[in-house]
Amino acid sequence: MNKSLKIVSRITLIIFFTFSLIVNAQSDEDVLKTVYKTSLTNGKSYEWLDYLSNTIGGRLSGSTNAELAVQYTKVELEKLGLDKVWLQPVMVPKWVRGEKEMAYIEANGTINKVNICALGGSVATPNGGVKAQVIEVDTYKDLEALGEEKIKGKIVFINRALQPELINTFQAYGGCSSERYAGAAEAAKYGAVGTIVRSLSSRQDDYPHTGSMSYGDLPVEQRIPSAAISTNDAVKLSEALKKNKNLEFYFEMSCQQFDDVESYNVIGELTGSEFPNEYIVVGGHLDSWDLGDGAHDDGAGVVQSMDVLRLLKESGVTPKRSIRVVLFMNEENGLRGGRKYAEVAKAKNEKHVFALESDAGGFTPRGFSFDCSDVMFSKIEAWRPLFKPYLIHYFEKGGSGADIGPLKSDDIVLAGLRPDSQRYFDHHHAANDTFEHVNKRELELGAATMTALVFLMDKYGTETITNTKEIKD
Amino acid sequence: MNKSLKIVSRITLIIFFTFSLIVNAQSDEDVLKTVYKTSLTNGKSYEWLDYLSNTIGGRLSGSTNAELAVQYTKVELEKLGLDKVWLQPVMVPKWVRGEKEMAYIEANGTINKVNICALGGSVATPNGGVKAQVIEVDTYKDLEALGEEKIKGKIVFINRALQPELINTFQAYGGCSSERYAGAAEAAKYGAVGTIVRSLSSRQDDYPHTGSMSYGDLPVEQRIPSAAISTNDAVKLSEALKKNKNLEFYFEMSCQQFDDVESYNVIGELTGSEFPNEYIVVGGHLDSWDLGDGAHDDGAGVVQSMDVLRLLKESGVTPKRSIRVVLFMNEENGLRGGRKYAEVAKAKNEKHVFALESDAGGFTPRGFSFDCSDVMFSKIEAWRPLFKPYLIHYFEKGGSGADIGPLKSDDIVLAGLRPDSQRYFDHHHAANDTFEHVNKRELELGAATMTALVFLMDKYGTETITNTKEIKD
Numbered sequence: 027m028n029k030s031l032k033i034v035s036r037i038t039l040i041i042f043f044t045f046s047l048i049v050n051a052q053s054d055e056d057v058l059k060t061v062y063k064t065s066l067t068n069g070k071s072y073e074w075l076d077y078l079s080n081t082i083g084g085r086l087s088g089s090t091n092a093e094l095a096v097q098y099t100k101v102e103l104e105k106l107g108l109d110k111v112w113l114q115p116v117m118v119p120k121w122v123r124g125e126k127e128m129a130y131i132e133a134n135g136t137i138n139k140v141n142i143c144a145l146g147g148s149v150a151t152p153n154g155g156v157k158a159q160v161i162e163v164d165t166y167k168d169l170e171a172l173g174e175e176k177i178k179g180k181i182v183f184i185n186r187a188l189q190p191e192l193i194n195t196f197q198a199y200g201g202c203s204s205e206r207y208a209g210a211a212e213a214a215k216y217g218a219v220g221t222i223v224r225s226l227s228s229r230q231d232d233y234p235h236t237g238s239m240s241y242g243d244l245p246v247e248q249r250i251p252s253a254a255i256s257t258n259d260a261v262k263l264s265e266a267l268k269k270n271k272n273l274e275f276y277f278e279m280s281c282q283q284f285d286d287v288e289s290y291n292v293i294g295e296l297t298g299s300e301f302p303n304e305y306i307v308v309g310g311h312l313d314s315w316d317l318g319d320g321a322h323d324d325g326a327g328v329v330q331s332m333d334v335l336r337l338l339k340e341s342g343v344t345p346k347r348s349i350r351v352v353l354f355m356n357e358e359n360g361l362r363g364g365r366k367y368a369e370v371a372k373a374k375n376e377k378h379v380f381a382l383e384s385d386a387g388g389f390t391p392r393g394f395s396f397d398c399s400d401v402m403f404s405k406i407e408a409w410r411p412l413f414k415p416y417l418i419h420y421f422e423k424g425g426s427g428a429d430i431g432p433l434k435s436d437d438i439v440l441a442g443l444r445p446d447s448q449r450y451f452d453h454h455h456a457a458n459d460t461f462e463h464v465n466k467r468e469l470e471l472g473a474a475t476m477t478a479l480v481f482l483m484d485k486y487g488t489e490t491i492t493n494t495k496e497i498k499d
Numbered sequence: 500m501n502k503s504l505k506i507v508s509r510i511t512l513i514i515f516f517t518f519s520l521i522v523n524a525q526s527d528e529d530v531l532k533t534v535y536k537t538s539l540t541n542g543k544s545y546e547w548l549d550y551l552s553n554t555i556g557g558r559l560s561g562s563t564n565a566e567l568a569v570q571y572t573k574v575e576l577e578k579l580g581l582d583k584v585w586l587q588p589v590m591v592p593k594w595v596r597g598e599k600e601m602a603y604i605e606a607n608g609t610i611n612k613v614n615i616c617a618l619g620g621s622v623a624t625p626n627g628g629v630k631a632q633v634i635e636v637d638t639y640k641d642l643e644a645l646g647e648e649k650i651k652g653k654i655v656f657i658n659r660a661l662q663p664e665l666i667n668t669f670q671a672y673g674g675c676s677s678e679r680y681a682g683a684a685e686a687a688k689y690g691a692v693g694t695i696v697r698s699l700s701s702r703q704d705d706y707p708h709t710g711s712m713s714y715g716d717l718p719v720e721q722r723i724p725s726a727a728i729s730t731n732d733a734v735k736l737s738e739a740l741k742k743n744k745n746l747e748f749y750f751e752m753s754c755q756q757f758d759d760v761e762s763y764n765v766i767g768e769l770t771g772s773e774f775p776n777e778y779i780v781v782g783g784h785l786d787s788w789d790l791g792d793g794a795h796d797d798g799a800g801v802v803q804s805m806d807v808l809r810l811l812k813e814s815g816v817t818p819k820r821s822i823r824v825v826l827f828m829n830e831e832n833g834l835r836g837g838r839k840y841a842e843v844a845k846a847k848n849e850k851h852v853f854a855l856e857s858d859a860g861g862f863t864p865r866g867f868s869f870d871c872s873d874v875m876f877s878k879i880e881a882w883r884p885l886f887k888p889y890l891i892h893y894f895e896k897g898g899s900g901a902d903i904g905p906l907k908s909d910d911i912v913l914a915g916l917r918p919d920s921q922r923y924f925d926h927h928h929a930a931n932d933t934f935e936h937v938n939k940r941e942l943e944l945g946a947a948t949m950t951a952l953v954f955l956m957d958k959y960g961t962e963t964i965t966n967t968k969e970i971k972d
Binding site: 067190193229390416420446449465467468 | 535536666863890925940941
């Protein structure tokens with residue numbers, strides 16, 4: 027097909043779907059109204075989150091709590107009367123924090139305790155801890171210029187703060203996350219004995235924020251312990267260094283990496299009435315870090331995703347395609363669940379047409395970020411007016427979610443729920459990521475917003491994809 | 500001028516201003532960028548709110564704390580190097596809660612304590628409290644049908660809940676607020692001995708929420724005490740009544756109304772460089788209820804409004820018109836400050852062209868509600884793209900703010916900041932309206948958003964109004 031014919035076909039297609047949207051507009055509006063009302067008056071997400079957070083708690087991969095969460099969510103999905111519920115086995119890393127970490131600044135004979143926590147994947151300190159002078163840098167990229175002479179035998183303190191002027195706090199986080207992830211491996215190359223990384227928090231407070239780090243291909247014997255320090259204590263340490271660059275920092279951690287263990291993705295399915303072999307996935311990750319109870323990251327995404335299938339049923343929607351809720355295991359420190367799901371889907375030649383992840387907190391939903399073709403995106407953007415009564419306004423192209431990333435192909439639309447991001451990094455990976463910081467209405471609005479998009483994608487979305495493919499042929 | 504000529508003129512006008520907007524777009528974008536960055540990196544609103552909330556605390560009209568807040572904000576405004584700062588005297592009501600209230604349900608010989616608080620303006624219970632049987636209604640409008648026979652000697656329990664399916668929680672609040680305001684006066688007509696009103700909260704918890712009520716023209720001797728009960732206890736009481744309609748409710752309150760006292764609106768001004776006799780007002784209310792520290796209602800609006808003038812200065816903006824920050828006294832139980840400001844402005848024949856109020860909490864700003872002409876609103880809507888990078892999307896016609904309401908005329912644009920409303924009524928008028936529930940970034944985004952609108956209205960807005968008036972002539 028030549029180019030101009032292609033364009034004409036696309037325009038015809040757009041007109042056709044715009045027309046069909048107008049014809050169906052009333053009923054779509056009604057469905058959305060029912061979905062939102064059901065979520066806000068008869069949602070289950072908050073009750074499930076209460077259990078996951080307060081009865082189970084933090085759900086680090088390989089922990090007993092993670093397994094309790096697998097069993098709990100499986101049973102709860104079974105109660106919903108879905109067509110299928112099953113566990114998908116996946117081997118996951120098992121890293122254990124051990125005793126609560128301890129750290130202090132020693133300067134001029136005075137000891138000043140500070141709040142730290144081991145980064146996920148860090149080795150322990152030697153028995154009795156590490157005590158050394160400190161060299162402060164803004165980023166691990168500064169280490170090369172400093173060289174071994176200035177670093178050897180010292181603790182590297184990476185004090186890079188999130189940029190407060192960035193409106194999207196995820197962008198601010200992205201500007202610092204490689205410090206946490208790669209800082210220790212880089213510092214070790216120059217003979218550092220440990221790294222202390224400023225917590226990736228958007229707030230000044232006393233909570234250290236953990237998160238994954240990696241030694242890359244660094245030999246085991248060269249690995250050095252790496253911890254996060256609270257933002258208040260990062261300021262304290264930096265100020266103390268300005269007064270006395272010879273001060274010493276002490277920290278002790280007993281974390282440990284074990285062999286991989288078997289765990290599971292939890293999957294439930296409403297089988298499609300017309301195209302059962304086309305799959306739509308909605309999910310979040312069941313594992314969390316261990317310091318808080320993982321209510322925002324990502325208990326919220328888990329319970330919202332579970333409620334999507336329930337809200338579709340309660341709202342009288344019979345999906346044409348098969349809708350799966352997937353509760354991924356091990357997003358935080360391995361992404362093994364996301365990879366396993368995509369691997370199995372590929373092996374079974376399952377046609378996935380849409381995947382939506384909620385992994386940005388249980389705050390008021392603002393919209394979605396889409397990883398898809400421009401044609402598909404224009405189609406989706408036409409649904410904006412349907413979302414306006416619910417104050418959902420953000421429809422942008424961009425990333426989607428870590429767990430669904432491995433499903434990426436030319437034929438799939440990937441999307442991420444985008445809640446208000448201002449408070450997210452106040453809690454992310456820290457002891458204050460707890461249930462009481464999740465607002466019931468905000469959580470339920472998120473579940474409804476996800477359900478609305480899944481409903482529309484099931485009803486319209488893949489038809490466009492199918493037709494677009496025909497145009498290509 | 501005939502109608503079609505008017506329309507042509509208006510279209511020309513719109514084209515002209517759209518063109519002038521495009522010409523100026525770059526610099527406006529830059530100003531907004533500076534304003535937001537300054538607020539997020541070097542804002543003062545959070546520090547001021549900390550003092551107002553934690554050092555001063557709840558600021559009920561006529562209280563010592565309210566006077567401390569007047570003095571504190573006056574001094575802080577003076578530090579900003581404005582052109583004028585002054586106090587505008589206003590007589591305000593003085594109602595005092597007295598001892599903490601006490602209440603219980605007595606059924607089948609068992610006493611069950613519940614959480615109540617006196618509504619603002621209520622009379623006390625007689626010494627020793629009130630104990631009586633309870634009649635539950637959904638709304639005070641049900642009382643007429645029940646009549647004196649079923650009500651006399653009883654406590655009327657108005658158990659109307661906020662509708663959870665309403666996305667805008669202010670709308671849900673509006674659906675119940677007259678129960679709180681007018682319920683006691685109505686119940687007294689039928690011989691009730693007290694009223695207990697379900698708290699106007701969007702959450703199930705143990706906090707009673709106060710707020711203003713009025714006896715209207717009911718003679719003093721017929722006034723009955725009126726309290727709010729927490730949402731959890733409202734459910735408890737309703738369920739207890741289903742089991743035993745003869746149960747008794749006891750409550751004791753020692754609140755008291757004193758004579759009016761003198762207080763003040765606090766006003767600061769940046770005098771306009773081109774049109775000093777045209778005024779723009781930005782404000783919030785300095786008084787609050789007494790149970791919490793009034794951080795959201797309306798400490799947030801106060802400190803944001805103060806920061807608008809500071810952010811304009813810090814961002815290098817020289818306003819053409821006179822910009823006033825007005826910290827209104829007595830919004831909660833009298834609106835005396837708002838009325839006084841408008842009265843003085845009218846007496847002095849001051850031309851007010853724009854007023855903006857922030858009185859909906861310190862949450863993430865979503866946009867504004869405008870009370871103005873359609874022509875002016877289309878003009879303002881054209882600024883939407885400037886706000887998009889800051890995720891400000893809500894521009895709708897509607898109400899503005901209680902304090903600026905008395906300024907209403909054909910020539911003024913009134914606007915209210917519209918923050919995310921989901922959590923607001925969790926805290927509104929209750930003991931949990933406290934500083935720790937305000938997020939620094941959210942507060943600062945609100946201050947920046949207000950500053951951006953004031954900047955644009957000062958630069959463009961009133962010109963349109965002037966031209967519109969010329970068209971009328």
